[in-house]
Amino acid sequence: MDISIVIPLFNEAESLPELVSWTHRILKENNLFGEIILIDDGSTDNSWDVVEQLRSEYQELRGIRFRRNFGKSAALHTGFQAVKGDIVITMDADLQDSPEEIPGFYKMMKEGDYDLISGWKKKRYDPILSKNIPSKFYNFTVRMLSGIRLHDFNCGIKAYKRRVVKSVEIYGDMHRYIPVLAKWAGFKNITERIVQHQERKYGYTKFGVERFLRGPLDLLSVMFISKYGKRPMHLFGTLGTLMFIIGFVLAAILGINKIMAVRHNVLAPLVTSSAYFYIGLTCMIIGSLLFLSGFLGELISRSSADRNRYLIEEEFEHVLFRHPAHIRPSRRGGEFPRKHDPAKAAKF
Numbered sequence: 001m002d003i004s005i006v007i008p009l010f011n012e013a014e015s016l017p018e019l020v021s022w023t024h025r026i027l028k029e030n031n032l033f034g035e036i037i038l039i040d041d042g043s044t045d046n047s048w049d050v051v052e053q054l055r056s057e058y059q060e061l062r063g064i065r066f067r068r069n070f071g072k073s074a075a076l077h078t079g080f081q082a083v084k085g086d087i088v089i090t091m092d093a094d095l096q097d098s099p100e101e102i103p104g105f106y107k108m109m110k111e112g113d114y115d116l117i118s119g120w121k122k123k124r125y126d127p128i129l130s131k132n133i134p135s136k137f138y139n140f141t142v143r144m145l146s147g148i149r150l151h152d153f154n155c156g157i158k159a160y161k162r163r164v165v166k167s168v169e170i171y172g173d174m175h176r177y178i179p180v181l182a183k184w185a186g187f188k189n190i191t192e193r194i195v196q197h198q199e200r201k202y203g204y205t206k207f208g209v210e211r212f213l214r215g216p217l218d219l220l221s222v223m224f225i226s227k228y229g230k231r232p233m234h235l236f237g238t239l240g241t242l243m244f245i246i247g248f249v250l251a252a253i254l255g256i257n258k259i260m261a262v263r264h265n266v267l268a269p270l271v272t273s274s275a276y277f278y279i280g281l282t283c284m285i286i287g288s289l290l291f292l293s294g295f296l297g298e299l300i301s302r303s304s305a306d307r308n309r310y311l312i313e314e315e316f317e318h319v320l321f322r323h324p325a326h327i328r329p330s331r332r333g334g335e336f337p338r339k340h341d342p343a344k345a346a347k348f
Contacts, residue, residue, distance in 0.1 A: 236294025247283025
């Protein structure tokens with residue numbers, strides 16, 4: 001199968017007929033054999049009824065329905081597990097991502113042998129204050145932290161090789177950071193393609209202001225998991241040791257000053273009357289807790305079912321061959337292995 005189109009949706013009943021018809025026409029005009037997978041993320045309108053009606057008109061259409069709303073990441077993850085095409089393209093169901101972009105993404109994936117191509121909405125039709133400015137700041141931050149030179153990490157339309165979507169696991173709101181997860185999984189051939197952004201034709205956006213809080217937290221989670229997921233002690237142990245040393249040095253300085261004052265019969269204030277004593281004590285306590293957190297993280301990591309799960313790019317095996325000493329000529333000029341004689345072996 002050439003291509004799989006994965007489209008998560010939530011309350012998009014009005015746009016589905018036009019979207020599926022448009023996508024079907026594009027696939028047919030470009031001789032692309034593929035499938036369209038619609039994942040209904042617990043819609044409360046009649047979106048699923050529309051999907052079932054469309055099923056009889058389009059043979060390439062597949063539908064998956066959640067019992068309740070789990071989020072876009074869950075819908076994409078479920079769709080990724082179901083895909084069969086060599087190239088996987090994701091799109092939003094609100095018609096802001098144009099199906100006309102599909103042939104360009106497919107051609108670019110085939111010719112450039114990319115692992116992932118992200119769309120770049122260079123010209124956006126979103127509100128400036130509520131979307132454009134926060135989006136630019138968010139993309140700049142992710143670009144600096146991840147080292148991936150993309151302008152639009154959260155663009156809905158992206159193209160992947162099938163092995164990429166089968167290798168990454170997304171949950172929560174991690175769909176914003178799929179390029180980061182793909183890079184962490186070893187897929188570094190990542191680029192972007194300018195796409196046309198269209199105004200929303202039906203309905204309203206389903207994302208509220210809470211995404212401004214969830215986004216940074218998810219970014220921190222991704223960066224932590226990608227670097228220290230299998231070795232948490234390297235982070236917590238280092239920070240804990242550093243904090244403990246700082247606290248110990250402060251306490252040692254206070255103690256040495258007190259001892260020197262006593263030896264020289266100089267009246268010195270109590271150690272506990274100094275603010276540095278409590279700062280040092282707090283640092284040592286925090287350092288110990290961080291170190292214990294790293295130790296517990298190591299125990300949890302080692303008991304994980306996928307602790308030794310690694311992504312293998314390719315593999316080859318050596319060819320076994322017989323030693324010449326075990327081969328003798330046959331009566332017809334060929335060669336065959338010598339037979340084992342148990343009686344002679346016993347006498348020997």
